[in-house]
Amino acid sequence: MSSDYSYDEQGQFYPFFIFTLSTIITLPLTYSLLAPTQDPEALAPRIKSTFKPEHADLVQAQRAAQKRKQRKIKRAITVLLGWATMAGMIYLILTTQRTAAKLWNPYDILGISESATEKQIKTHYKRLGLKFHPDKIRPDPAKNETAESLNDKWVELTKAYQALTDEEVRNNYIQYGHPDGKQGFSVGIALPKFIVSDGNGKYVVLVYALLLGVLLPYYVGSWWYGTQRMTKEGVQVESANNLFREYSDSMDQGDLITALSTGKEFRENLKGDKAESGLSKIESRILADGEATEFAGGLAVKDKEKLEDLESGVRRKVLALLWAYLGRVELDDSALNSAKYMVGPIAQSLCRSFTAISLAYGNTTPLLSSYFTSQRLIQAVSPNASPLFQLPHFTPAVVKAIEGDAKTHSTVQQFMDLPDTERRSLAIGKGLLTEEQYQTAVNVARQLPYFRVAKAFFKVTGERFIIPSSLVTFVVKGRFIPPGSTDVPEVDELDLEDIDPSEDDLDAMLGRKKVVKDANGKIIRKENPKPVSPPLAFAPYYPRDHSPKWHVFLSDSKQGKMAVPPFTFTTFDKPIFTDDGKPTYFMQTLKAQFAAPPQAGQYTFVMHLVCDSYIGFDTKMEVTLSVEEASKAAQMAAEDEISEPDEGKLNYSANSRAILTPESDSIAGQMSALKGGATKPRKQQEEDSDDESGTEEEEDDTSATNTDTEDES
Numbered sequence: 001m002s003s004d005y006s007y008d009e010q011g012q013f014y015p016f017f018i019f020t021l022s023t024i025i026t027l028p029l030t031y032s033l034l035a036p037t038q039d040p041e042a043l044a045p046r047i048k049s050t051f052k053p054e055h056a057d058l059v060q061a062q063r064a065a066q067k068r069k070q071r072k073i074k075r076a077i078t079v080l081l082g083w084a085t086m087a088g089m090i091y092l093i094l095t096t097q098r099t100a101a102k103l104w105n106p107y108d109i110l111g112i113s114e115s116a117t118e119k120q121i122k123t124h125y126k127r128l129g130l131k132f133h134p135d136k137i138r139p140d141p142a143k144n145e146t147a148e149s150l151n152d153k154w155v156e157l158t159k160a161y162q163a164l165t166d167e168e169v170r171n172n173y174i175q176y177g178h179p180d181g182k183q184g185f186s187v188g189i190a191l192p193k194f195i196v197s198d199g200n201g202k203y204v205v206l207v208y209a210l211l212l213g214v215l216l217p218y219y220v221g222s223w224w225y226g227t228q229r230m231t232k233e234g235v236q237v238e239s240a241n242n243l244f245r246e247y248s249d250s251m252d253q254g255d256l257i258t259a260l261s262t263g264k265e266f267r268e269n270l271k272g273d274k275a276e277s278g279l280s281k282i283e284s285r286i287l288a289d290g291e292a293t294e295f296a297g298g299l300a301v302k303d304k305e306k307l308e309d310l311e312s313g314v315r316r317k318v319l320a321l322l323w324a325y326l327g328r329v330e331l332d333d334s335a336l337n338s339a340k341y342m343v344g345p346i347a348q349s350l351c352r353s354f355t356a357i358s359l360a361y362g363n364t365t366p367l368l369s370s371y372f373t374s375q376r377l378i379q380a381v382s383p384n385a386s387p388l389f390q391l392p393h394f395t396p397a398v399v400k401a402i403e404g405d406a407k408t409h410s411t412v413q414q415f416m417d418l419p420d421t422e423r424r425s426l427a428i429g430k431g432l433l434t435e436e437q438y439q440t441a442v443n444v445a446r447q448l449p450y451f452r453v454a455k456a457f458f459k460v461t462g463e464r465f466i467i468p469s470s471l472v473t474f475v476v477k478g479r480f481i482p483p484g485s486t487d488v489p490e491v492d493e494l495d496l497e498d499i500d501p502s503e504d505d506l507d508a509m510l511g512r513k514k515v516v517k518d519a520n521g522k523i524i525r526k527e528n529p530k531p532v533s534p535p536l537a538f539a540p541y542y543p544r545d546h547s548p549k550w551h552v553f554l555s556d557s558k559q560g561k562m563a564v565p566p567f568t569f570t571t572f573d574k575p576i577f578t579d580d581g582k583p584t585y586f587m588q589t590l591k592a593q594f595a596a597p598p599q600a601g602q603y604t605f606v607m608h609l610v611c612d613s614y615i616g617f618d619t620k621m622e623v624t625l626s627v628e629e630a631s632k633a634a635q636m637a638a639e640d641e642i643s644e645p646d647e648g649k650l651n652y653s654a655n656s657r658a659i660l661t662p663e664s665d666s667i668a669g670q671m672s673a674l675k676g677g678a679t680k681p682r683k684q685q686e687e688d689s690d691d692e693s694g695t696e697e698e699e700d701d702t703s704a705t706n707t708d709t710e711d712e713s
Contacts, residue, residue: 019089026082044533051392062543106160233353239263253383254303261319282320291396297323298382326382380541387616393437411616416484453478476590495587531571537613548613554605567592
């Protein structure tokens with residue numbers, strides 16, 4: 001059988017090819033364009049405030065520029081062109097089908113059903129003979145009929161009749177699909193003939209060479225190179241390598257800020273004349289005497305020395321801009337001020353990369369430095385400055401008036417815990433805040449999501465005791481209580497429990513059910529159908545929308561090492577605020593799972609709960625994990641079945657629970673009380689805790705962590 005390859009002169013095939021190609025590209029793009037966004041920054045609520053910082057126009061311009069980059073304009077245009085192409089190809093397909101050759105089918109030619117019997121076929125053919133036989137019909141000029149066309153039609157009818165009745169013709173039709181036997185096979189290539197005709201063939205070859213030999217390798221190579229040169233944190237591999245080389249086990253926030261200036265991402269925004277212009281002006285401003293810190297930029301002496309040790313160039317300017325941003329230093333130049341705000345988000349992404357590096361090493365000090373530096377970058381507050389600068393309109397003069405001669409900085413919570421009259425007497429006055437500015441600051445403070453821990457404990461789902469190498473769940477119970485909240489309801493003791501679902505309810509144990517019941521059929525947990533996002537971070541100087549994150553990890557204070565890697569929480573199971581902006585005070589549950597130590601014993605950890613967006617909103621406390629030998633745990637369980645403990649008595653061997661009370665700030669104190677030992681006063685406990693578990697970095701940075709673990713109520 002011969003084959004004939006043609007170039008689709010009638011346009012029968014290339015519309016199918018283009019339609020298929022357009023569909024493969026257009027449908028996924030359409031889905032990505034119309035699918036609901038999962039971006040927390042787009043879904044989260046916002047803190048309500050009319051406050052606008054200095055140079056708010058520059059900050060807003062950079063936010064708008066970032067949003068334009070994230071818009072799907074190019075994708076939308078591609079989708080529209082794709083659908084237009086698909087519509088055009090469908091039109092061509094429907095049009096060309098009318099003239100396209102169809103498969104030879106005797107039933108269609110005779111106009112009968114394929115279920116017709118041989119007798120019905122013969123009868124029908126006789127009727128057609130009376131109507132279409134050349135001897136019985138005459139050409140009709142009105143229908144453009146000729147004797148030849150009528151004769152050809154009768155021949156087709158006869159062949160169709162024979163294919164269904166004559167044995168030989170029928171065999172040809174069955175075997176070859178045609179009554180005349182084997183036919184030549186024609187393949188229509190999906191290109192119109194005009195493309196390769198009239199001397200156009202060489203251009204087609206050139207186009208194919210460009211597409212397959214140049215453009216396709218270029219785009220594939222660009223995509224591959226782009227994926228290889230970027231880390232999963234979204235920074236260049238070269239920048240991550242530079243941070244890796246800068247890493248040390250004792251890095252504080254100032255050291256990290258210096259290390260962040262090595263990022264190659266800054267060079268993309270500081271090219272040409274922008275590379276070094278204005279450097280001397282920036283340095284003179286940030287190294288001037290400061291009101292709240294030694295230098296206006298918030299640098300320490302060692303940070304100043306590191307800046308001056310750098311050679312003039314992009315990195316030195318970046319570092320100077322970072323200190324100008326953190327110190328909120330006025331540069332009196334629109335271009336320099338814009339560059340000052342530009343470096344903040346880039347440094348924040350590099351800080352996330354450094355966090356990943358710190359996790360690989362497992363040292364507590366640099367990991368905490370990365371989290372605390374993130375807070376400072378988002379709030380535009382220098383490492384040694386007061387957390388009170390997070391509130392709107394708070395200037396160095398206002399902060400100094402509030403803190404006085406105190407050696408440690410006040411947190412937002414401490415300021416808001418003061419009586420309103422005392423707050424006013426400290427913050428309002430000549431050279432300080434006006435009444436309107438004070439109200440703005442207080443209203444913002446009362447919307448900040450401060451997570452106050454109520455209880456923390458260890459457990460194993462479905463078990464009463466923790467044995468070596470079992471899968472332990474660390475449960476943190478707490479409520480969002482904004483600073484300055486009044487009439488906070490008492491904690492419901494039932495909310496502090498974490499009751500396991502029924503053992504036969506596998507879906508509930510795996511978290512696939514929204515309503516969880518215990519063994520008695522009682523509802524113990526009813527979760528929201530959708531996770532709840534906290535309000536976007538109140539960060540008026542940060543030119544990005546940022547959704548706060550809470551990191552929980554356990555460390556070994558004696559070794560300064562991370563014991564359990566951080567678990568990050570970006571959403572919660574219950575609403576934080578009502579629709580009108582009032583706090584709900586719902587008990588939230590944070591859970592982290594890890595493998596228990598392989599040996600039985602008492603393990604004391606330091607729990608760190610760190611918010612990456614607000615300064616001083618962190619919690620540090622001791623928790624103790626009791627791991628029992630498997631045989632001893634089985635024996636104790638059997639004894640418990642015989643004699644249940646008194647109601648209300650806590651079995652710490654079973655679940656290692658940490659209860660926070662005014663008399664006992666940690667599990668260690670509670671354990672001592674249960675064993676009959678005297679409970680130390682809070683001040684003595686804090687001193688002991690600092691002596692035993694505080695690292696040098698943690699002692700120096702008194703404003704970075706909140707060690708107040710009083711009962712939240």
